[in-house]
Amino acid sequence: MGALQRPPFGVETGPPSPNLAERIFSLDQTLLRRLIEVALSAGGTYADLFFEHRVASHLYLEDDLIKNASRNVDRGVGIRVLCGDQVGFAYSDDLTWEAMARAARTAGAIASDGRKVTVADLGHKGILNLYPVVEPAVFAELSQKVDVLQRANAAARDHSTLVHRVTAHLRDEVRQLVFANSEGVMWQDIQPLLRFDISALAQRGTDRENGYAGGGGRYGLEYFDIRSPEDLARDAVDLALLNLDAREAPAGEMPVVLGAGDSGILLHEAVGHGLEADFNRKGLSNYSGRVGHRVASELCTVVDAGLAPGSRGSINVDDEGNIPDETHLIQDGILQGYLHDRLSAEIMGVGLTGNGRRDSYSSIPLPRMTNTYLLPGQDDPDDIVKSVKFGLYAKRFGGGQVDITKGDYVFSITEGYLIEDGRITAPVRNLTLIGNGPESMNHITMVGNDLRHSDGIWTCGKHGQMVPVGVGMPTVKVRQMTVGGTKAS
Amino acid sequence: MLDRRDFAADIAARAVQMGADSAEVYIVDSQALSMEVRLGKVETIQNAGSTGLGLRVLKGGASALTSTRDLGLSSVEGLLSDTLELVKVTDTDGDIGLPAKKDLGSLEADLDLCDPALAELSLEARKDLAREAEAAGLEADPRITNSSGAFWRDRHTRITLANSAGFVGSYEGTSAALGTSLIAESDNVKQTDGWYTAARHISKLEAPTAVGKRAAQRALQKLGARSVSPRTTTAVFHPDTAADLLKILAGAASAASIHRKTSFLVDRLNTDIAAPSVTVVDDATLFQGLRSRPFDGEGVRSRRTPLIDGGRLTGYLADAYYGRKLGLTSTASAQRPFCGPPEVGHSNLMLLPGTHSPDEIFKAVGTGLYVTRLYWVGINPVTGDLSRGAEGVWFEDGELTHAVQEITVAGNILDMFKNISMIGNDLNFRSAITSPTIAITDVVVGGR
Numbered sequence: 045m046g047a048l049q050r051p052p053f054g055v056e057t058g059p060p061s062p063n064l065a066e067r068i069f070s071l072d073q074t075l076l077r078r079l080i081e082v083a084l085s086a087g088g089t090y091a092d093l094f095f096e097h098r099v100a101s102h103l104y105l106e107d108d109l110i111k112n113a114s115r116n117v118d119r120g121v122g123i124r125v126l127c128g129d130q131v132g133f134a135y136s137d138d139l140t141w142e143a144m145a146r147a148a149r150t151a152g153a154i155a156s157d158g159r160k161v162t163v164a165d166l167g168h169k170g171i172l173n174l175y176p177v178v179e180p181a182v183f184a185e186l187s188q189k190v191d192v193l194q195r196a197n198a199a200a201r202d203h204s205t206l207v208h209r210v211t212a213h214l215r216d217e218v219r220q221l222v223f224a225n226s227e228g229v230m231w232q233d234i235q236p237l238l239r240f241d242i243s244a245l246a247q248r249g250t251d252r253e254n255g256y257a258g259g260g261g262r263y264g265l266e267y268f269d270i271r272s273p274e275d276l277a278r279d280a281v282d283l284a285l286l287n288l289d290a291r292e293a294p295a296g297e298m299p300v301v302l303g304a305g306d307s308g309i310l311l312h313e314a315v316g317h318g319l320e321a322d323f324n325r326k327g328l329s330n331y332s333g334r335v336g337h338r339v340a341s342e343l344c345t346v347v348d349a350g351l352a353p354g355s356r357g358s359i360n361v362d363d364e365g366n367i368p369d370e371t372h373l374i375q376d377g378i379l380q381g382y383l384h385d386r387l388s389a390e391i392m393g394v395g396l397t398g399n400g401r402r403d404s405y406s407s408i409p410l411p412r413m414t415n416t417y418l419l420p421g422q423d424d425p426d427d428i429v430k431s432v433k434f435g436l437y438a439k440r441f442g443g444g445q446v447d448i449t450k451g452d453y454v455f456s457i458t459e460g461y462l463i464e465d466g467r468i469t470a471p472v473r474n475l476t477l478i479g480n481g482p483e484s485m486n487h488i489t490m491v492g493n494d495l496r497h498s499d500g501i502w503t504c505g506k507h508g509q510m511v512p513v514g515v516g517m518p519t520v521k522v523r524q525m526t527v528g529g530t531k532a533s
Numbered sequence: 534m535l536d537r538r539d540f541a542a543d544i545a546a547r548a549v550q551m552g553a554d555s556a557e558v559y560i561v562d563s564q565a566l567s568m569e570v571r572l573g574k575v576e577t578i579q580n581a582g583s584t585g586l587g588l589r590v591l592k593g594g595a596s597a598l599t600s601t602r603d604l605g606l607s608s609v610e611g612l613l614s615d616t617l618e619l620v621k622v623t624d625t626d627g628d629i630g631l632p633a634k635k636d637l638g639s640l641e642a643d644l645d646l647c648d649p650a651l652a653e654l655s656l657e658a659r660k661d662l663a664r665e666a667e668a669a670g671l672e673a674d675p676r677i678t679n680s681s682g683a684f685w686r687d688r689h690t691r692i693t694l695a696n697s698a699g700f701v702g703s704y705e706g707t708s709a710a711l712g713t714s715l716i717a718e719s720d721n722v723k724q725t726d727g728w729y730t731a732a733r734h735i736s737k738l739e740a741p742t743a744v745g746k747r748a749a750q751r752a753l754q755k756l757g758a759r760s761v762s763p764r765t766t767t768a769v770f771h772p773d774t775a776a777d778l779l780k781i782l783a784g785a786a787s788a789a790s791i792h793r794k795t796s797f798l799v800d801r802l803n804t805d806i807a808a809p810s811v812t813v814v815d816d817a818t819l820f821q822g823l824r825s826r827p828f829d830g831e832g833v834r835s836r837r838t839p840l841i842d843g844g845r846l847t848g849y850l851a852d853a854y855y856g857r858k859l860g861l862t863s864t865a866s867a868q869r870p871f872c873g874p875p876e877v878g879h880s881n882l883m884l885l886p887g888t889h890s891p892d893e894i895f896k897a898v899g900t901g902l903y904v905t906r907l908y909w910v911g912i913n914p915v916t917g918d919l920s921r922g923a924e925g926v927w928f929e930d931g932e933l934t935h936a937v938q939e940i941t942v943a944g945n946i947l948d949m950f951k952n953i954s955m956i957g958n959d960l961n962f963r964s965a966i967t968s969p970t971i972a973i974t975d976v977v978v979g980g981r
Contacts, residue, residue: 252916
């Protein structure tokens with residue numbers, strides 16, 4: 045068998061057939077049920093099994109050459125036992141019965157109440173079908189993927205003679221998942237994911253600037269029909285050239301217009317994390333105990349929904365077996381509720397939202413975001429810019445970070461412009477936005493009618509676990525934000 | 534079970550038999566335990582062992598890498614043929630290859646990376662350590678109103694590396710960490726901060742009560758925080774935030790960044806880039822060091838590399854490939870997970886301590902900003918321009934006066950290194966990148 049062909053078990057496309065467990069993990073339902081019983085043999089209130097088989101590949105281009113090709117196969121089972129609000133967890137990358145049973149007993153060691161839970165018969169649960177990929181990129185001909193990188197490289201170099209270096213990555217993966225729990229719920233899912241990144245370094249004299257562009261989602265190589273490698277490459281080069289011409293940014297307080305799309309990262313950091321229920325059930329978030337209160341301007345309705353077909357943050361089912369919902373976290377400025385996993389929903393006595401997600405079989409589920417966005421408003425984006433006498437237009441972001449407890453956040457802007465007399469004028473570089481989440485949300489005075497979702501590049505880290513997410517935003521005006529530039533004012 | 538070293542060497546040899554020019558096998562076996570305790574009660578216990586094998590095949594100047602967690606015979610046979618297929622798509626580059634034979638080898642000195650006492654520590658004892666740390670913090674002050682919890686983590690790892698050039702090596706290491714994070718509250722504003730300790734040997738960890746008290750003190754210190762108006766000032770960097778600046782330096786000093794020209798240190802070798810009092814070394818041979826090891830991710834014998842000596846940039850960090858690109862020898866700086874190719878990275882990177890106590894530094898500076906936290910976003914690695922979110926404490930006449938939040942610190946990192954005016958004597962080793970307290974003049978502070 046060559047690595048370049050489909051593996052013998054094949055990959056289900058469309059709605060998965062009901063036998064991934066047997067085909068990939070050689071497990072029948074009797075065995076799964078027995079394993080759950082082992083996990084609960086010392087007591088406990090609940091147990092679940094999460095089997096994962098992940099194939100990932102990575103191609104890397106630098107100096108016009110395909111520098112490295114890699115392919116990784118990972119697989120294992122994570123076994124979790126709950127005893128009230130206590131969690132015991134173990135995993136095994138060895139799928140022999142002895143190793144799995146050992147892991148089940150290790151996870152079960154959290155419980156010593158001797159309680160006997162009857163494990164229900166397993167029955168398959170129907171899930172969504174948001175990413176029916178014709179052929180996962182992992183199993184596509186390698187030459188097709190090499191072609192993508194080479195096309196991007198050529199386009200970047202053709203686009204400007206100032207381009208000195210190009211690096212590009214094509215990463216793709218397929219995760220095949222099987223889940224079963226002590227309540228008899230069983231499901232399986234196949235999750236494709238593709239991400240393309242390109243960086244171009246432009247040099248003029250001794251000045252150098254890097255530009256980055258990327259995209260992807262739960263697609264195969266058909267993603268490049270939506271956005272071509274050439275388009276992404278030119279985008280990266282344009283950003284590098286723009287920053288060569290950019291001035292140093294001013295520092296201080298000023299109105300900021302957040303461009304549609306990527307600015308959703310602001311929502312993700314400044315609001316979303318603070319609404320994850322694990323922080324709130326412990327009273328650790330600045331949003332704890334604030335349901336029903338005003339936490340944003342009345343123009344703001346914030347939604348988390350893992351439902352957009354093909355989006356990087358979408359999931360047919362969360363990692364605990366719950367179907368993702370369109371969760372209105374903030375409605376017209378009023379806090380409605382939090383993002384839940386099983387544990388937090390149970391402890392807080394509220395409904396599930398389908399946000400229990402995990403990095404892999406070797407990690408426990410936590411409340412996590414999927415696709416988080418602000419619903420569009422009434423304003424014409426041009427009018428929003430026109431309303432600003434002097435301020436900043438923030439278009440693309442390098443990343444962000446938040447302090448959950450106080451709500452303070454930081455973002456770095458990779459593409460930003462001055463607004464002078466209602467017009468977008470000079471590009472500015474080395475910008476950082478800082479502020480407090482609820483405060484900035486209260487300072488939103490205009491919301492555009494142009495909601496756009498960012499292309500699939502964002503990965504969210506929490507407690508060391510990385511999960512793919514989506515963000516979205518219409519053009520928005522924030523009355524005042526603190527801009528940290530390199531220029532003292 | 535077949536000995537890991539023989540097993541790895543056999544696979545590398547098989548790859549050559551099957552047509553590879555050379556091959557390298559990297560195996561990681563690890564056992565890890567982590568637990569979280571909150572308000573005295575155990576919340577989670579995670580405990581698992583895992584194994585991973587990575588195979589790198591080099592052929593005709595091209596390279597490919599595959600990995601698996603299944604070390605069974607049929608899985609490994611599949612891996613071999615897959616990798617030899619995969620290597621066909623990569624392009625030829627004359628600099629790709631195993632490290633020079635003379636560089637291969639394992640350090641003889643005993644680095645004392647493994648603590649036998651860890652295995653003797655009972656689950657109950659580990660829980661108690663975490664509980665003790667949290668309790669000490671909660672009891673420290675009535676304004677400590679809540680806890681994010683305390684954690685205990687430990688790990689025992691064995692690395693095995695073999696290549697077709699005849700290198701075979703293995704080593705084991707342990708590490709443990711204990712920390713807690715607390716909430717302080719006054720005037721309806723909550724602030725959080727924490728502290729942790731980490732070491733190869735459990736006897737080298739800070740006492741749990743010390744960890745808890747320090748976490749509490751750090752959270753309390755943030756109460757009453759406000760922003761400051763934009764200004765240029767001298768800033769005193771806490772060892773953690775000074776280490777954040779060193780981390781930027783470590784990335785820029787990577788031969789890969791230099792080759793890609795995405796570093797502000799391009800063309801700066803053997804020039805003065807920092808104040809004359811500044812000496813920075815990367816030392817993989819540090820006794821009991823968290824990142825110490827007898828050899829790197831390609832089997833190159835570990836060494837101590839001076840990066841900045843008396844303010845002068847004296848070297849870059851290189852693995853075999855990027856070293857060749859720049860005409861340098863490997864500094865044994867190849868880092869890798871089992872499932873990925875080697876990349877250039879630091880080991881124990883430190884700014885060597887000076888003679889001043891932190892107190893003396895505050896007194897000497899008089900008035901300025903004490904930077905206790907830097908957010909990670911906001912650096913342009915190509916130019917070294919930096920604009921980062923920060924938190925800290927304002928001080929006057931050498932005394933801390935009020936907490937500061939919602940500010941940025943900005944400047945060019947090279948200017949900042951040149952403006953280091955004082956270096957503390959308080960170097961610790963709880964993380965891989967470490968620095969004493971330092972003072973930097975002319976830091977641009979953005980606020981409102």
